[in-house]
Each structure stands twice: as C-alpha cells, then as structure tokens.
Amino acid sequence: MSESSTVSRPTLEAVAARAGVSRATVSRVVNGGDGVREPLVERVRRAVEELGYVPNQAARSLVTRRHDAVAVVIAEPETRVFADPFFALQLRGISKELTAHDSQLVLLLTEGRDDHARVGRYLAGGHVDGALVFSLHLDDPLPELIHGAGVPTVFGGRPGWGDGTRSAVYVDSDNRGGAREAVRHLVALGRTRIAHITGALDQTSAVDRLDGFRDVMVDADPRLIAEGDFTPAGGERAMRELLDACPDLDAVFAANDLMASGALRVLRERGLRVPEDVALIGFDDMLPVAEQTDPSLTTVRQDIEEMGRLMARLLLRGLAAAAGSQGGLEAPSSVVLPTTLVRRASA
Amino acid sequence: MSESSTVSRPTLEAVAARAGVSRATVSRVVNGGDGVREPLVERVRRAVEELGYVPNQAARSLVTRRHDAVAVVIAEPETRVFADPFFALQLRGISKELTAHDSQLVLLLTEGRDDHARVGRYLAGGHVDGALVFSLHLDDPLPELIHGAGVPTVFGGRPGWGDGTRSAVYVDSDNRGGAREAVRHLVALGRTRIAHITGALDQTSAVDRLDGFRDVMVDADPRLIAEGDFTPAGGERAMRELLDACPDLDAVFAANDLMASGALRVLRERGLRVPEDVALIGFDDMLPVAEQTDPSLTTVRQDIEEMGRLMARLLLRGLAAAAGSQGGLEAPSSVVLPTTLVRRASA
DNA sequence: CGCATCGCTGAGAGCGCTCCCTGATACTTC
DNA sequence: GAAGTATCAGGGAGCGCTCTCAGCGATGCG
Structure with a gap:
C-alpha cells in the first residue's frame, strides 16, 4: 500500500x-x-x-448542505449485472455527466432483498444530493423507500407501480416502439407466423416489449408467445416451447439479444436455417453477443450511454432548480429515448 | 423527481x-x-x-479526518469496460466487502488521458480514505500520480513499472500459472504445434500470459505467436496471421475468451474443426462468451469477484493498521490468486 | 470512617468552511 | 467639495460532530 x-x-x-x-x-x-x-x-x-x-469537502458541505455527490443505486440480482455491459455503459454516461458538473458518483449495489433497507437508510441520511436508481422490477420496494427518504431521484427505466413512483421522473428507452419496429420489420419480410420470447415479466421493459409485439400482432396465437427471463438458457427453453407448439413459425422476436442467442442455438439444433426458415430479431444491440453470433443478429438498439447521461443531466438540472428555487428552471420530467433497428444477418 | x-x-x-x-x-x-x-x-x-x-457524515469527518469512503478508479479505455463483465464482477466483490465495513464506494471512471489529472487531484484532495485502482497498462501515469498523492492504494492487477509502483500492493490472478496450465493441457492432448494469441502487450496480464505460454513452449516457433488486443476482431486477425504462417498448427491458446471467439470464427471459416483439427483454449471464463460459443470454450477461470473482495479487504486492513498504528496489524502485501482450467468442448 | 481510585457523564473547544454583515474605499452627483 | 452610493474586503458566527478533560458519585482499601 x-x-x-x-x-x-x-x-x-x-x-x-x-x-x-x-x-x-x-x-x-x-x-x-x-x-x-x-x-x-x-x-x-x-x-x-x-x-x-x-x-475540505467535509467542512464545505457541513455549512452548504450540498455534497456534490450523487448516489447510483443498482438493485439488480447478480445475473443481469454480469451478463451484459448494460450497466457499465450507463455508468459511463452518468460518470461523464457528473464529472462535467464536478459531482462524485457513489455507487450502491444491493446484495439481496434485505439490503434495500441499507440503501434507504443511506439515502435518507442525506449523504448525497440526489440519486439515480435502476429499479426495473415491478415489485421493487426501492421506489417506495426512496420516496419516503425524500431524496431527489431519477429512475433508469420506468419503475414499477408503487405509490411513490407515480410522480417519479425516469429515463427509458422506447421499448414498446422498438418492439413494434422489430415486428413490423418481420412482417415486411413477409413473415406471418411471428413468435415472441418475452423477458422477465416483472420488469417494465419486458412488459413494454410484449405490448409492442401485440400492437402489431393484434390477434396473435397465444402459443406464439413464450415467457423467457432475459437469459440465454431462458431463450433456449422458450424457443423449444415455441417450436413444439408451432413447428411452422417463420420468425421470432426475442426481448433481448441474450435470449435470441439461446433461441438461435435451438433453431440450429433443430435444423432450421436463420434467416431463411426462421427470421430472428433481438433487442439491446449488445455488441459482444449480437455481432458474434452466426448469423449476426438483427436487433433493436438503444443508446444506453445516452440514457445514463440523460439521467444524470435531469437529476442535476432538478437539483439546480430546487436550489435556485422559485421560477426560472423547472423540475424535469421523464424522457423516453428512441430506439433504432439494426439490420444484420438474422432478419 | x-x-x-x-x-x-x-x-x-x-x-x-x-x-x-x-x-x-x-x-x-x-x-x-x-x-x-x-x-x-x-x-x-x-x-x-x-x-x-x-x-451527519460531513460533520463527523471534519473532525475525525476519516470518510468511510473508498475510491474505485477504473482507468480503462471504453472497449474493455464494455466488452466484458470483468469490472461489474470486481465491483460486486468490492461493494460487498466495503458494505460489510460501512464504507462507501466512490466510482471514478476516467475519460481519456487528460482525465488522469482530475483523478489525481481528487485522490490528493483527501476525500476518501483510500483507493482501489485498476491500472493495467504499463505506461499508465496513474500509479505515479497516486504515489504522489499519498493515498493508501491497492491495485487490481499488477501495475506497470513506474517508480511509484515498486512497493505497490496489488491483487492479481496467476496469469502466468494459468497460461502454463492451459498450454500444458494442450500438450497433454498430444498437440505439438501450439500457437498463442497474445493480449495487448501493454498490459501486464497479457505479458504474464505470454510468459506462461513460453514457460511451457520453451522454444516455440516465433511464427506461432501473434499479437492480439483482447478484442474479437483482434483475435480474428491474429488467427488469420497464424494460419497463413503455419497452416499445420493444431492448437491455439488465446489470451482471453473474446479473442478465442474471434479465432473460432476464423477456424470455422477455413474449414478447420474444433477441437478435432485445432484445439482452442481461452482465458477469463467470461460466461456469456465462453458458454455460448459453438463448441463451448475451454478456458482458464479467474475468480474475479473474489479479486475485488480481496482488494477491498487488503485496503481496509491497511487503513485499520495505519489508524491503530504501531504494532498489531501490519501493512498488507500483494496477493496472487490461483486460476483453474475449465474444460469444455473446444480442447 | 476517611481517602484514593475508578467509571461514567458533561462542558467546551475546535475541525475548515461559508456567508452575513459591517466597515472601508472609490466613485458618482449636485 | 461634500454627501451619497456602489463596490469590495474582513470579522465573526456557526454548521454538527468528536474528543479531551474536568468533575462527580460510587467503590475499594487501609
């Protein structure tokens, strides 16, 4: 040392x-x-x-009551955080924005359910000026806790439906619109038996993508919808289900790239050619996966780093507004970022 | 909000x-x-x-001069941070340990070269009790800066060779030993024309893995060593080079899984079967890649989360020792964690 | 029973900073 | 040239906490 x-x-x-x-x-x-x-x-x-x-920052904040620090709360079970570079990218975006405003980034990772209380206590403790929270599960107690703590907060992804979240500010991708675009692309390709592998349906993003799918496939055969969990293994399982139920399907829209990669393996295993026999579209444009599969994955890209940057910007703007108070700047409202379809080989 | x-x-x-x-x-x-x-x-x-x-933490640290906060500095170019869950896992481990000691995690991500000064200034500013630094590049100015700032620090991965690093405490994987084990495994498989795709050689991990390769293949044909950069594209490039120079090679040890996946594509493209014609081993056991390739990748696993936890533990122990001062606890020294070979289908 | 000792509590100073308010200086304006 | 008005510098209080030190009651011992 x-x-x-x-x-x-x-x-x-x-x-x-x-x-x-x-x-x-x-x-x-x-x-x-x-x-x-x-x-x-x-x-x-x-x-x-x-x-x-x-x-001396301590002496300074003792009197100003400002900390020039923002908490970033990631309350995800292990799997997700590791499996994809999602959070790394968001963090990068957040970091850039905070740095530009001389704010520090205090990272709070939760380890299991009972850890939420710790986070709540920390936030309520007034150690930071605000919080950026990733809380994508419908039953997550965190939004409530935070609402109770009274800390200015911006959520990453539309939070669930607690009382505390009704007025919550969030930044989200246009999951529903992105899903629609993906499915419309499959339709444009002439596919008619289009299936959907959903994400974990306790997450708003998964629900929204499913809704987008339904927007286009208004009366889809229920057997063409299989529930996944955002993991490759879940994608495999769902793909098998789908093929067993509807062997003649000609396209699949998976709610993320990881599941698409799993689905791809099953399709190949069953001797189906992609995209000739079955067209496949993912979601996220998670590069290490989407570009490495064979064939490479057509997918819906979201600008993840920009989401992070925007979250930080909204929070800082809100803090400035609260500080300057009455008039001038107004409290920010939620933002939904557009997605783009990235065409590669799989559809 | x-x-x-x-x-x-x-x-x-x-x-x-x-x-x-x-x-x-x-x-x-x-x-x-x-x-x-x-x-x-x-x-x-x-x-x-x-x-x-x-x-009120501010009032408290004003008098105690302790902050119960540790900075985590990640000074990596974009690519690496995104491409793999490496840092997410380390952070998880670090977070667990810090949480257990009621310390906060202040995340410092650098954006480009000139940003190092900012980090140096922050650390020198005495806002945190110590720092955990990931600085894997030989020419990185950060170790020097930190040494100058006089902040207790533990490095993730053996740092480069500045003056300031000579006495540095670090936690690293046994890259050399892991590489040796991988290559020995290939030898045990009866392979004789074993090639190596190195990582970016400005990183100690890449150098160490290369050294491990050489330990076993003492007088390897120089044409059997190609320089990569830890990316899939770099792996492809290197693999092509190798095949052009030595079409009869029968095994490849790539310095990470990402490059192995690139190499795999090239091998398939050239009509070579893995592992029948060419055995392939990666490094990292980066799950989304290693398990998803076809065939799945034999690779060298390092316990990344444990590395993070250990880094934090060493730092906290050092801080406690410094606080308790003279006698009792002593300053920690560096640790090298063992690796394990994970046998899958590719070798 | 008196005195030393020990354990526990409270008073007070002060960590380094910001910010209000007073005072000093320079500049108008008639 | 005097009075009024900006403009700018400095003195001082106090943010909420810890920690030293003094004090006080209870206990042990001669």
Missing part, C-alpha cells in the same frame, strides 16, 4: 495568510471569484497553487 | 435533549456505546429511533 502522507493539508486560513487577505476573500476566489478585484484574485490563485490547496 | 424533504434532520443535540443526556453521551452510544451504562444506552437508543437520527 502506498504510504499515506502525514503532512496536514493547507487550510483556507493558510492560503489567506500567504496571500495577505482574509479567509473570506480566498473563499470567494475559490468559489468563482465574483466580487474580488483582479489583482487580489491573482494573488490568491498563486497562493492556492503554491500551497497546493484543496478545499 | 421525488420531492426533497425540507424538514431539517435531527442533530446530536436534539437526541441528547430528548434522552436527557449530553451530546457527548449520545455520540458515545452512536459510536459503539463503550463506557456508557446500560440504562442510558437504552434511553439514547430509543431517542435515536424516535427522531430517526442519522449522523
């Missing part, structure tokens, strides 16, 4: 002494320099530089 | 008043309760409960 320095860091006081001004003046300079004349500003800047002064 | 509560949170003072004791006593109870008699402890506990008191 690198040795920790024992030399105490310089304080405002020290900088003030060196620059020959008062603490207050240094503080003003450090915080933007308004209302201080140029020569003094310069002197203070130099003193700061020479001493390597860095403001 | 959920509304932010305007009611100010209760202070120590308020709890003290309610319990009919002094601030100091409440503080003692909140911080473990040593040296306070049971009836009082009980009274204070109840007051805390009733008021929903949560300590």
Whole structure:
C-alpha cells in the first residue's frame, strides 16, 4: 500500500495568510471569484497553487448542505449485472455527466432483498444530493423507500407501480416502439407466423416489449408467445416451447439479444436455417453477443450511454432548480429515448 | 423527481435533549456505546429511533479526518469496460466487502488521458480514505500520480513499472500459472504445434500470459505467436496471421475468451474443426462468451469477484493498521490468486 | 470512617468552511 | 467639495460532530 502522507493539508486560513487577505476573500476566489478585484484574485490563485490547496469537502458541505455527490443505486440480482455491459455503459454516461458538473458518483449495489433497507437508510441520511436508481422490477420496494427518504431521484427505466413512483421522473428507452419496429420489420419480410420470447415479466421493459409485439400482432396465437427471463438458457427453453407448439413459425422476436442467442442455438439444433426458415430479431444491440453470433443478429438498439447521461443531466438540472428555487428552471420530467433497428444477418 | 424533504434532520443535540443526556453521551452510544451504562444506552437508543437520527457524515469527518469512503478508479479505455463483465464482477466483490465495513464506494471512471489529472487531484484532495485502482497498462501515469498523492492504494492487477509502483500492493490472478496450465493441457492432448494469441502487450496480464505460454513452449516457433488486443476482431486477425504462417498448427491458446471467439470464427471459416483439427483454449471464463460459443470454450477461470473482495479487504486492513498504528496489524502485501482450467468442448 | 481510585457523564473547544454583515474605499452627483 | 452610493474586503458566527478533560458519585482499601 502506498504510504499515506502525514503532512496536514493547507487550510483556507493558510492560503489567506500567504496571500495577505482574509479567509473570506480566498473563499470567494475559490468559489468563482465574483466580487474580488483582479489583482487580489491573482494573488490568491498563486497562493492556492503554491500551497497546493484543496478545499475540505467535509467542512464545505457541513455549512452548504450540498455534497456534490450523487448516489447510483443498482438493485439488480447478480445475473443481469454480469451478463451484459448494460450497466457499465450507463455508468459511463452518468460518470461523464457528473464529472462535467464536478459531482462524485457513489455507487450502491444491493446484495439481496434485505439490503434495500441499507440503501434507504443511506439515502435518507442525506449523504448525497440526489440519486439515480435502476429499479426495473415491478415489485421493487426501492421506489417506495426512496420516496419516503425524500431524496431527489431519477429512475433508469420506468419503475414499477408503487405509490411513490407515480410522480417519479425516469429515463427509458422506447421499448414498446422498438418492439413494434422489430415486428413490423418481420412482417415486411413477409413473415406471418411471428413468435415472441418475452423477458422477465416483472420488469417494465419486458412488459413494454410484449405490448409492442401485440400492437402489431393484434390477434396473435397465444402459443406464439413464450415467457423467457432475459437469459440465454431462458431463450433456449422458450424457443423449444415455441417450436413444439408451432413447428411452422417463420420468425421470432426475442426481448433481448441474450435470449435470441439461446433461441438461435435451438433453431440450429433443430435444423432450421436463420434467416431463411426462421427470421430472428433481438433487442439491446449488445455488441459482444449480437455481432458474434452466426448469423449476426438483427436487433433493436438503444443508446444506453445516452440514457445514463440523460439521467444524470435531469437529476442535476432538478437539483439546480430546487436550489435556485422559485421560477426560472423547472423540475424535469421523464424522457423516453428512441430506439433504432439494426439490420444484420438474422432478419 | 421525488420531492426533497425540507424538514431539517435531527442533530446530536436534539437526541441528547430528548434522552436527557449530553451530546457527548449520545455520540458515545452512536459510536459503539463503550463506557456508557446500560440504562442510558437504552434511553439514547430509543431517542435515536424516535427522531430517526442519522449522523451527519460531513460533520463527523471534519473532525475525525476519516470518510468511510473508498475510491474505485477504473482507468480503462471504453472497449474493455464494455466488452466484458470483468469490472461489474470486481465491483460486486468490492461493494460487498466495503458494505460489510460501512464504507462507501466512490466510482471514478476516467475519460481519456487528460482525465488522469482530475483523478489525481481528487485522490490528493483527501476525500476518501483510500483507493482501489485498476491500472493495467504499463505506461499508465496513474500509479505515479497516486504515489504522489499519498493515498493508501491497492491495485487490481499488477501495475506497470513506474517508480511509484515498486512497493505497490496489488491483487492479481496467476496469469502466468494459468497460461502454463492451459498450454500444458494442450500438450497433454498430444498437440505439438501450439500457437498463442497474445493480449495487448501493454498490459501486464497479457505479458504474464505470454510468459506462461513460453514457460511451457520453451522454444516455440516465433511464427506461432501473434499479437492480439483482447478484442474479437483482434483475435480474428491474429488467427488469420497464424494460419497463413503455419497452416499445420493444431492448437491455439488465446489470451482471453473474446479473442478465442474471434479465432473460432476464423477456424470455422477455413474449414478447420474444433477441437478435432485445432484445439482452442481461452482465458477469463467470461460466461456469456465462453458458454455460448459453438463448441463451448475451454478456458482458464479467474475468480474475479473474489479479486475485488480481496482488494477491498487488503485496503481496509491497511487503513485499520495505519489508524491503530504501531504494532498489531501490519501493512498488507500483494496477493496472487490461483486460476483453474475449465474444460469444455473446444480442447 | 476517611481517602484514593475508578467509571461514567458533561462542558467546551475546535475541525475548515461559508456567508452575513459591517466597515472601508472609490466613485458618482449636485 | 461634500454627501451619497456602489463596490469590495474582513470579522465573526456557526454548521454538527468528536474528543479531551474536568468533575462527580460510587467503590475499594487501609
């Protein structure tokens, strides 16, 4: 472990002494320099530089009640977080935006159900200015907890339907529209027996994609819809079910790429050619999967990094509005980002 | 955005008043309760409960100079972070350990070279008690910066060779040993013309795996070593090179699964059967890839989550040692975790 | 029974910062 | 040239907490 320095860091006081001004003046300079004349500003800047002064954030937030920190809560069971780069991308987007606003990112990962309380306590503790929460399960207690904690929050993905979520601000992909586009593409290809492998239906994204499928296939044979769980294994299982029930299906829309890859394996195993016999479309455009399958996967892309960036932007804007208060900036409202169909080989 | 509560949170003072004791006593109870008699402890506990008191961390660290927060620095170019669940798993492990010690996880993602300065400044600013740093590139300036900042740090993966890293504590997989095991397995299979696709050689893990390969294939034909970059495309490129140079090779050890998947495609494209004609082994046991390929990938597994957990544990132990100072706990030293060969279909 | 000792509680200072308010200086304006 | 008005710097309080130290009652021992 690198040795920790024992030399105490310089304080405002020290900088003030060196620059020959008062603490207050240094503080003003450090915080933007308004209302201080140029020569003094310069002197203070130099003193700061020479001493390597860095403001003590603890002391600062003690009085300002701001923390310049935002919590990112990821309350996903293990599987999902590992299986795809979804969160890595979102985090990247969030990080970029927060960095641009000098805010820190405090990451809260939950480990199992009873861990929610811990997160709730932390958020209620007022350690951060706001929270970005990924809570994609309908029965998730987190939105309620957060509502109770009174922390400004933006959700990633439309949250479930607790009381606390009614007025919630969220950023989501146009799951329903994206699904519609995928299915319409299959229709345009001349496919008529189009099946759907749903995601885990306790997640709004899965429900929305299913709704999108139904929008186009208004009276789809119920046997053409099989419930999956967003995993490759679930995709395999669902695909088998579908083929057993309707051996003559000619297209499949899977609610994500991982399940599509599973479905693909089953199709191949059954000697069906993709896309000739069965056209296949996924969702997410998860590159390591979508591009690596054979044939490569036609899929619905969502701009995940942008979602993250947008979440952070909405939150920060809301915080600024709350701080500046009455008038001017107004509280942000939810945003649904468009998706695009990426045509590759599978459909 | 959920509304932010305007009611100010209760202070120590308020709890003290309610319990009919002094601030100091409440503080003692909140911080473990040593040296306070049971009836009082009980009274204070109840007051805390009733008021929903949560300590103000800012005020606390202002005096203790502790933050109960650890920075996790990920200084990777985009590609790697997205391509695999590596970091998600590490983060999970780190998070578990930190949570168990009531420490927060502050995530610092760098965006490009010039961003290192920002990270350095933040760490030097004394906002966190320590840092966990992933810095796998030989020319990375980060170790130096951190050394300069004097923040207790544990590295994920053996860092490069700056002055500041000589004494660095790190947690790494036994890349060399794992590579040796993989290659020995190929030898045991009776393969003789064994090729290696290296990772990006500016990373210690790639160098170590190459060294492991060479340990077994002491005088390998240089044409049997092709430089990759840890991406599938790089794997394809390298595989083509290898086949062009040595059409008769009968085994390939790729420095990660992603490259192995690329190599696999090229092998299939050239009409070579895996494992019959060419045996193939990857590294990482990155599930979404290793299990999904056809044939599934034999690979070297590293316990990534455990690495993360261990990093956090070492750091916290070091911090405790520094705090308790002289005697008792001693500063931790680096750890290299074993790897295991996972046999699937490709070799 | 008196005195030293120990255990527990409370008073108070102060961590480093921001921000209000006062005072000083420079600049109008008549 | 005096009075009024901006403009800018500094003094000081206080954010909520921890921690040292003094004090006080209870206990042990001679």
